[in-house]
Amino acid sequence: MISIPHKAKQFLVLLIKLLVVGGAFYFIYNQLAHNDKLDWDKFRNLVQEKQSFANIAFILFLTFLNRFLEILKWQNLVGVIRKIRLGEASKQVLGALTAGLFTPNGIGEYAGKALFFEKSQAKKIVFLNLICNGIQMILTIVFGIFGLLYFNAQFEIITTTMVGILFGGLTILVLVLFFTKKISIKGYSVEKLIHKINEIPKCIHQKNILLAIGRYLVFSHQYYFLFLIFDVEIPYFLLMAAITSVYFLASSLPTFQFLDFAVKGSVAVYFFGLLGVNEWIVVFISTLMWFLNVVIPVFIGSYFVLNFKAQWKS
Numbered sequence: 001m002i003s004i005p006h007k008a009k010q011f012l013v014l015l016i017k018l019l020v021v022g023g024a025f026y027f028i029y030n031q032l033a034h035n036d037k038l039d040w041d042k043f044r045n046l047v048q049e050k051q052s053f054a055n056i057a058f059i060l061f062l063t064f065l066n067r068f069l070e071i072l073k074w075q076n077l078v079g080v081i082r083k084i085r086l087g088e089a090s091k092q093v094l095g096a097l098t099a100g101l102f103t104p105n106g107i108g109e110y111a112g113k114a115l116f117f118e119k120s121q122a123k124k125i126v127f128l129n130l131i132c133n134g135i136q137m138i139l140t141i142v143f144g145i146f147g148l149l150y151f152n153a154q155f156e157i158i159t160t161t162m163v164g165i166l167f168g169g170l171t172i173l174v175l176v177l178f179f180t181k182k183i184s185i186k187g188y189s190v191e192k193l194i195h196k197i198n199e200i201p202k203c204i205h206q207k208n209i210l211l212a213i214g215r216y217l218v219f220s221h222q223y224y225f226l227f228l229i230f231d232v233e234i235p236y237f238l239l240m241a242a243i244t245s246v247y248f249l250a251s252s253l254p255t256f257q258f259l260d261f262a263v264k265g266s267v268a269v270y271f272f273g274l275l276g277v278n279e280w281i282v283v284f285i286s287t288l289m290w291f292l293n294v295v296i297p298v299f300i301g302s303y304f305v306l307n308f309k310a311q312w313k314s
Contacts (some may be wrong), residue, residue: 055229062222063292066091070214076207077128080314081121087146092116094301101298106314120151128194135212137251144248147241155274173241219293226285232277242271 060077075089084092096112110129114122151157197205223243227234234242272282 005269021237022064049175059222059225060220062225063296064221066215066293067297069211070220073132073211073215074129076211077132077202078125079198080128080204081117081124082142088116091304094297095304096301097294098298098301098305131197131200131208135208139212139216140244140247140251142162143220143244146252147244148248150201150237150241151245152269157274173290191301219289220247222292223285226288227277230281230285232274232281234277240281242275246271 023147060121071086071089071093074093075084075086078089078092080085094115095116096109099112100107100109110126113129114125117125148157220243223238224236227239232239247270268286269279273279
């Protein structure tokens with residue numbers, strides 16, 4: 001096996017750090033500077049007209065609360081392996097977010113978190129991160145389906161027959177998973193996955209679910225309050241139905257974190273267009289949500305990436 005000199009290894013690690021951070025900043029700049037749908041003059045005028053210290057403080061508080069709940073979720077779950085402080089959990093979550101910015105569906109986040117632990121614990125960390133993200137996805141699906149049904153009842157995007165077909169297909173999928181749960185593929189099966197999930201104490205699962213619900217309510221209502229600030233007057237339940245539908249459908253599409261606002265923005269333009277909201281307002285709010293909840297944490301996470309020291313040991 002080829003041994004890499006210590007100095008060369010240090011240089012290689014530094015180069016990787018700079019590539020991750022530089023790549024993250026480049027993708028962010030590229031998306032903001034070359035988006036033809038963003039009319040910055042119009043946006044600047046509207047912000048100056050609507051600017052309020054209370055509004056800015058409240059939206060920034062929701063941004064902090066959204067990421068803080070995610071950090072608490074990770075600190076809670078990783079406690080299965082070892083207890084970590086809030087600062088350490090913050091470093092792992094924000095650093096991994098930066099590393100996963102330009103990977104499909106944030107896959108790099110899994111590897112990013114694993115690097116903070118010993119190599120022998122890598123599989124456990126990946127599994128815990130799957131649990132952490134999985135519960136958020138389940139909530140997105142559940143809230144999204146109910147929101148889509150409510151929205152569909154008002155605008156009939158899809159027919160009643162199609163709704164029946166979709167629910168029938170979902171029921172069949174659940175039954176197939178249930179009856180094939182013992183079938184093993186390369187040592188993995190649904191039954192084994194359920195068993196591993198059940199090995200985690202119930203109190204940790206309960207706290208994870210509560211924090212995930214809190215996080216979902218925070219970022220969905222952040223979206224809601226931004227529409228209110230931009231003078232979009234739509235009944236609460238209808239607006240929330242559109243928001244949950246957008247998150248559900250956008251999350252179902254494979255994408256990159258740095259393109260997240262573009263995907264959500266495209267879906268949002270269709271849904272809010274049916275509600276009579278101006279397209280450019282929808283695009284700006286989607287971009288603002290991306291900036292607040294991805295770009296700002298990535299800037300902070302970049303510091304942790306640059307100061308990262310791998311814990312991987314045999």
